[in-house]
Amino acid sequence: MTSYKNDGDCVPVQSMPNGVFIPSNGQMNGHFIYAGDQICIREMPQQWRPTKWSREHLDCMKDDLIRFTPKEDPSVTRTRILMIGLVGAGKSSFYNTIDSVFRNRITQRATCGSAEESLTKNYNTYAIKDQSGTDMNFCLCDTRGMEELNGLHHDDCKYLLDGHIKDHYEFSTEHSVSWWYYNGTPSANDRVHCIAFVIDATSVDVLSEMDLNKIRTFQKLAKERGILQTVVLTKIDNLCKDVKKDISLACSSTNVEEAVQKIADLLGLPRNNVFPVKNYENETELDDKISILALAALKQMLFFTEDALQKKKEEAEHEIWLKQPCNIL
Numbered sequence: 307m308t309s310y311k312n313d314g315d316c317v318p319v320q321s322m323p324n325g326v327f328i329p330s331n332g333q334m335n336g337h338f339i340y341a342g343d344q345i346c347i348r349e350m351p352q353q354w355r356p357t358k359w360s361r362e363h364l365d366c367m368k369d370d371l372i373r374f375t376p377k378e379d380p381s382v383t384r385t386r387i388l389m390i391g392l393v394g395a396g397k398s399s400f401y402n403t404i405d406s407v408f409r410n411r412i413t414q415r416a417t418c419g420s421a422e423e424s425l426t427k428n429y430n431t432y433a434i435k436d437q438s439g440t441d442m443n444f445c446l447c448d449t450r451g452m453e454e455l456n457g458l459h460h461d462d463c464k465y466l467l468d469g470h471i472k473d474h475y476e477f478s479t480e481h482s483v484s485w486w487y488y489n490g491t492p493s494a495n496d497r498v499h500c501i502a503f504v505i506d507a508t509s510v511d512v513l514s515e516m517d518l519n520k521i522r523t524f525q526k527l528a529k530e531r532g533i534l535q536t537v538v539l540t541k542i543d544n545l546c547k548d549v550k551k552d553i554s555l556a557c558s559s560t561n562v563e564e565a566v567q568k569i570a571d572l573l574g575l576p577r578n579n580v581f582p583v584k585n586y587e588n589e590t591e592l593d594d595k596i597s598i599l600a601l602a603a604l605k606q607m608l609f610f611t612e613d614a615l616q617k618k619k620e621e622a623e624h625e626i627w628l629k630q631p632c633n634i635l
């Protein structure tokens with residue numbers, strides 16, 4: 307057992323994965339900080355969203371996702387998550403981040419980068435494979451970013467949610483989907499079950515009314531269809547210097563907490579539908595903390611989608627019950 311100097315006191319340290327220590331009295335969690343050439347220990351602030359940062363927790367989430375099967379609606383065998391957001395928000399990078407975690411290396415299947423216009427032009431459905439090469443029971447759908455003046459065509463928004471748009475369709479701001487890419491008989495699996503609004507955390511304070519209205523158009527359509535709405539709040543590393551250095555501080559950073567609260571208020575969603583993440587973008591090696599935030603977001607989205615499907619089923623059953631002649635007064 308080692309001990310380190312903590313404001314004059316010697317704190318016995320039990321374990322130190324990635325600079326995090328658990329003192330033997332178990333009463334305090336902390337981080338090493340470097341003051342000049344001295345190592346000190348700073349107490350870890352209270353987390354506003356309690357999160358575990360261990361490798362065991364990461365492996366556990368991976369297993370949960372590999373085993374995940376939608377159960378609430380028997381006709382749905384693969385949960386479809388649609389990523390919607392402004393240009394450069396990090397939609398394609400979020401898919402790459404999830405794919406990287408399961409492939410055990412940094413991957414770049416979806417093209418990402420910075421440009422004035424959206425780099426992603428097509429509708430791309432990405433299945434994610436487990437380590438045996440089998441597709442898991444969820445998919446992430448990437449879309450063209452909504453530009454300042456041009457959004458997705460209004461009809462395409464509805465068609466997307468209802469599963470009418472075939473994979474690889476190239477979005478146009480001028481016209482809606484052509485018959486070639488139109489699926490006239492979508493299955494339950496083709497329909498969208500969860501929307502992830504992908505939003506750059508540093509843009510939350512400066513989102514224009516025009517941008518918000520584009521998001522709200524989708525929200526209205528999602529609400530009419532009982533589709534779950536969530537937010538993936540990206541680039542939290544650019545929100546706070548401490549978080550950039552150590553992603554595990556995301557859940558104790560007041561900057562991140564405020565951004566989560568703000569976007570939840572703007573979109574009228576519960577705070578726990580907002581998931582702060584940092585995508586893999588500069589890294590060449592996996593980092594457990596980045597992976598933990600991404601998988602926590604995905605896992606919660608899938609579980610909440612199950613709840614939304616259950617609610618929809620109950621509402622449909624109630625509708626049928628109401629229509630029975632003996633129940634009409």
Ligand SMILES: Nc1nc2c(ncn2[C@@H]2O[C@H](COP(=O)(O)OP(=O)(O)OP(=O)(O)O)[C@@H](O)[C@H]2O)c(=O)[nH]1
Nearest residue numbers: 394395396397398399418419424425426451541585
């Ligand atoms: N620092 C940081 N950069 C990020 C993060 N996520 C994405 N980026 C960078 O942001 C830029 C845009 O990311 P993309 O994933 O291409 O964004 P997009 O939403 O798919 O953009 P379009 O397809 O053009 O609409 C890229 O340069 C990414 O490397 C993040 O969490 N942190």
Ligand SMILES: [Mg+2]
Nearest residue numbers: 397398425426
């Ligand atoms: Mg993209």
